[in-house]
Each structure stands twice: as structure tokens, then as C-alpha cells.
Amino acid sequence: MATKVKVLGFWCSPFVFRVVWALKLKGVEFEYIEEDVFNKSTRLLELNPVHKKVPVLVHDDKVIVDSFVILEYIDETWPQDPLLPRDPYERAMARFWAKFADEKLMQTACKSTWTKGEEKEDALKATMEALEKIEGELKGKSYFGGENKYAYLEIAIGWINYLIPIWEEIASIQFLDPKRFPAITAWKSKFLDNPLIKETLPPREKLLIYFHERVKHWEIDATIRELAETKLEN
Amino acid sequence: MATKVKVLGFWCSPFVFRVVWALKLKGVEFEYIEEDVFNKSTRLLELNPVHKKVPVLVHDDKVIVDSFVILEYIDETWPQDPLLPRDPYERAMARFWAKFADEKLMQTACKSTWTKGEEKEDALKATMEALEKIEGELKGKSYFGGENKYAYLEIAIGWINYLIPIWEEIASIQFLDPKRFPAITAWKSKFLDNPLIKETLPPREKLLIYFHERVKHWEIDATIRELAETKLEN
Known part of the structure; x- marks a missing residue:
């Protein structure tokens, strides 16, 4: 069967x-x-x-x-093309950073985009701190998994590469200044150029319309709340 | 070395x-x-x-x-006495329920104990719903891991057995009615009778004093907030 x-x-x-x-x-x-x-x-x-x-x-x-x-x-x-590294410590690090990006970056970047005033400022500060930690982790490497462009962590936090640019445009905020985050910037280009990723991602225009619509209605709707909370479905 | x-x-x-x-x-x-x-x-x-x-x-x-x-x-x-089962689906279920208890039960049981009014009522309702899901998962088994009393899930959600009774006493709420939750009640007794668990848990009196003190000051302090948020350190 x-x-x-x-x-x-x-x-x-x-x-x-x-x-x-x-x-x-x-x-x-x-x-x-x-x-x-x-x-x-x-x-x-x-x-x-x-x-x-x-x-x-x-x-x-x-x-x-x-x-x-x-x-x-x-x-x-399906153990072919393993996502997680073999070494227990490297596996632990991959799991740790995957959760970190969901809990510390997705939430705050979302809030920076959707909120106003002091809440926005605090969220923006936290976003930058999270990005700095990720930059530090990636520095000196092509990919989080060394030379493996399909490692667990690429898959787990690859969302940064397609969602952050959309939120940047919507909020008119530059989260990913290439001078401040050269490692993430270089990784982002490679990630988005990867045919497997390219063929799956929706057109940028469609994403912009969708997220603009969300902001316009200022509806913290189910999806946005899910993104902002990052607690369960990840 | x-x-x-x-x-x-x-x-x-x-x-x-x-x-x-x-x-x-x-x-x-x-x-x-x-x-x-x-x-x-x-x-x-x-x-x-x-x-x-x-x-x-x-x-x-x-x-x-x-x-x-x-x-x-x-x-x-240290692969001796494995915590996680071998089968990928059973491993997935163990990981799922461990997270579920942190995210859906610890948070709400904590809130039921520390808050008042409508917030307390909502939290209590959610606590009961979470306990019902866990009861359903445990029903008909001695331990979550079948006959393995040291399985991943016992270790991961064993906190229920020593913390819930303390919170029950502090809040004067019965979370774990033995008639409503017979499987969890039976599991709790076996868990707390386990010598390995017994030798590590602090005396009940000390836990009561500590959590009473927290309530008395009505300080939602770092530990309580950590318990209530259950997002990061788990």
C-alpha cells in the first residue's frame, strides 16, 4: 500500500x-x-x-x-537528507535557535509592524536585539548548518527571509539594515535564490496586499494573533 | 578525563x-x-x-x-534508559503533550490560583478543559508511556503531581476531582510514590509557605510570571 x-x-x-x-x-x-x-x-x-x-x-x-x-x-x-545535525550539542543548538526566532523575533517584529507609540518602540528595540543575537550566531558561516543549505535551522527560521521584508515595507521600518546585519542579509539572498524555496513562496505582491489589508482593517485577526503569540502552532 | x-x-x-x-x-x-x-x-x-x-x-x-x-x-x-519512545509517531505524541501541558495547563492553573473574578473563572474553565484532554490521553494506561514509568512524558509533565495540589490548597480550588479525573489521580499517586521522585521533591510545607508568601504579597514575581507565561524556559 x-x-x-x-x-x-x-x-x-x-x-x-x-x-x-x-x-x-x-x-x-x-x-x-x-x-x-x-x-x-x-x-x-x-x-x-x-x-x-x-x-x-x-x-x-x-x-x-x-x-x-x-x-x-x-x-x-524519512531520514534521507537529514535536517538535524548528528551531534547532540549541535542538535540542541538548532532546536534552541529555532524556538528563539519564533518566540523572540516573530512576536516582536510583528508588534513593531502592527502597533503604535511606545508599544511599537519597545517592540522595535526587542526586534533589533533578537536580530543581533541571530546575526551573532550566523556570523562567519554561509548557513546556520555550516555548508548545509537545507539544515533544520534554515527550514525553521527561513520565514525571516520572506516575511520580514514584507513587514518592513508595510511598516516603513528597516529591520534588516545590511550594514548592521551583513550575515543575515547574505543568508537571505542565498535562501531566496534557492529554487526549492522560490517555487513555494507566494508572489511578493500577493503577500503585500494580504498584509496591507490586515493593517488597513487594523484587525488583529486570527493569523496575526497567531504570528504575534507564536506560542502554540509552531 | x-x-x-x-x-x-x-x-x-x-x-x-x-x-x-x-x-x-x-x-x-x-x-x-x-x-x-x-x-x-x-x-x-x-x-x-x-x-x-x-x-x-x-x-x-x-x-x-x-x-x-x-x-x-x-x-x-546518554542513551541508556531512553526517555522518548522509538517510534516516530509516539515520539511526536510525547513531544506534543509535553508542550500542551506547559502551554495550556500550567498557564491556566497558575492564573486560576493567582487571579480573581472573571479572569479566574475563565482560567479555571480552561484548566478543566486542559485536564480533560490529558485525562483522555492517559485513560486506560498506567503511565503515558504505557508501562514505562520513566518515559519522557512522565518527566516532562510530572510537575502536575506536585504543583497542582499546592495550588489547589492555596486557591481553595479542587482542580483534580478524583471522580472527574480518575486516570490522572491514579497516575499522580504512583508518580509521587516513586522513590526517585520522592527524594528530589521539596517538603510540601516548604512549597506551601513559598507559594503562600507569593500570594500574600500579591507579587506576580519573576517565577510566577515564568510559570504563567510558559513560553521560553521550558
Whole structure:
């Protein structure tokens, strides 16, 4: 019996992209099912009754949720082209920085874009601090995983490269000054030039329209809240 | 050269206990260093400059923080008596429920204990919902890991068994009604009777005094905030 893999996703979710990129680079065929996160389907609610969020990975009769948990599952189930390094300490570091970027950068960069006044200033300061820590980690290397452009950490925090530029434009803020963050800037170009990444990312224009719409309505809607909280679905 | 293992901890932290229990059950000798989380030492700030929190694991010259990341490191470095199951799906489930308990139960049970009025009611409702999900997961089994009383999930969410009863007494709330949660209640007794757990837990009286003191001052201090947020140090 052929193995069946499905991913329930949302077209611009950084948590979903992790899962999609991991499956693609391992050559695992899967069916992608787009979910409307503003009007959740019975299918989504049944498959992820606890968090009611994407991504959901369905592998035959097994259902796995939470993008970091899914990444580990993918790496253990399809061990070709390993995502995580072999060394326990390097694995720990990869896991640590992946969580760090979600908890300390995604949240604050989002707040810098969507809030105003003092809240915005505080968020911007925290964003810069988080970016400095990531810059420090990347300095002197081509990729977080050394020469491995498909390592766990690339997949896990690759969202920085497509979402931060969109938020920069929307908020008229330069988060990623190339002089201040040369390592991240160089990594970003390489990441976005990667054919596997290119073929999956939505057009910049579509992302801009989507996030502009969100700001215009000043609706801290489900997706934005998910991004800002970064607590569960990642 | 003999391997050197140190743990920086705080005597009642559920995040620290995870690490201590994991090392003890694997028979890894370590030096325990108590940190004052209200007056952080230079040592802690230097070893964990990013989050400035316990636990910190120091293994020779390697420093690992974040209790879940540390658990994986321990399991990979000292593979005897494995914490995580072998099967990728079972591993995914263990990781999922460990995070779930931190994010959905610790936060809400804490809020139920420390807040008042509507906030308390909402938190209590969410606490019960989280406990019901955990009860459902445990139902029909002795331990989360089947017959393995030292599995990853026991270690990861064992805090329920010593902290919830303390919070129950402080808040005069019964979270764990044995009739409503028979599986958790039975699991709790077995867990607390386990000699390895018994020898590490502080006396009930000391925990009560500590948490009463916190409530008396109505200080949502660093530790409580950490427990309530459950975002980073776990």
C-alpha cells in the first residue's frame, strides 16, 4: 500500500512553510490542502481538535500537529537528507535557535509592524536585539548548518527571509539594515535564490496586499494573533 | 578525563525538575547549583545570556538551556534508559503533550490560583478543559508511556503531581476531582510514590509557605510570571 501524506496549510503561514520545505527537500510526495483559517473547516477542527490550527500533517492514519513536532517527525520518518545535525550539542543548538526566532523575533517584529507609540518602540528595540543575537550566531558561516543549505535551522527560521521584508515595507521600518546585519542579509539572498524555496513562496505582491489589508482593517485577526503569540502552532 | 555535568536550578521550578529527574534516572552524576532567581548571579547571566533563566545544563564546555531542549540532549547523549519512545509517531505524541501541558495547563492553573473574578473563572474553565484532554490521553494506561514509568512524558509533565495540589490548597480550588479525573489521580499517586521522585521533591510545607508568601504579597514575581507565561524556559 502506498504511503499517503497530506498537509493542511494556509498559503502564507511561516509554520506551514517549514513543513512544506522539509517534505520537498526530502522528496516526499504529498497532497497540499489549503485551509481558510478565517473560516475553519470541519476537517481542520476534526484533525486538530486541540489547537484548531495549521499546519496539520496526515501520514496514512497518523495525524501530527505543531510545526516543530512535525519537523522532528519528518526527519525521523524519512531520514534521507537529514535536517538535524548528528551531534547532540549541535542538535540542541538548532532546536534552541529555532524556538528563539519564533518566540523572540516573530512576536516582536510583528508588534513593531502592527502597533503604535511606545508599544511599537519597545517592540522595535526587542526586534533589533533578537536580530543581533541571530546575526551573532550566523556570523562567519554561509548557513546556520555550516555548508548545509537545507539544515533544520534554515527550514525553521527561513520565514525571516520572506516575511520580514514584507513587514518592513508595510511598516516603513528597516529591520534588516545590511550594514548592521551583513550575515543575515547574505543568508537571505542565498535562501531566496534557492529554487526549492522560490517555487513555494507566494508572489511578493500577493503577500503585500494580504498584509496591507490586515493593517488597513487594523484587525488583529486570527493569523496575526497567531504570528504575534507564536506560542502554540509552531 | 571524567565528564563534568552541572545543573543550575531553582528548588521548586518544574522546568528544573524535568532535567534533574532525567539525569537521575539515567544515572548521570551531576553537580546541582542553586540559583537565586530573584537576584540572578553573574554565573547565570553569563551561561544563559539570552533568556537569563534556569535550568541551565553544563556538560564539560557545552552549555544547553531550555528544559525541553535539554531533555532531548540528555536522551541523545546518554542513551541508556531512553526517555522518548522509538517510534516516530509516539515520539511526536510525547513531544506534543509535553508542550500542551506547559502551554495550556500550567498557564491556566497558575492564573486560576493567582487571579480573581472573571479572569479566574475563565482560567479555571480552561484548566478543566486542559485536564480533560490529558485525562483522555492517559485513560486506560498506567503511565503515558504505557508501562514505562520513566518515559519522557512522565518527566516532562510530572510537575502536575506536585504543583497542582499546592495550588489547589492555596486557591481553595479542587482542580483534580478524583471522580472527574480518575486516570490522572491514579497516575499522580504512583508518580509521587516513586522513590526517585520522592527524594528530589521539596517538603510540601516548604512549597506551601513559598507559594503562600507569593500570594500574600500579591507579587506576580519573576517565577510566577515564568510559570504563567510558559513560553521560553521550558
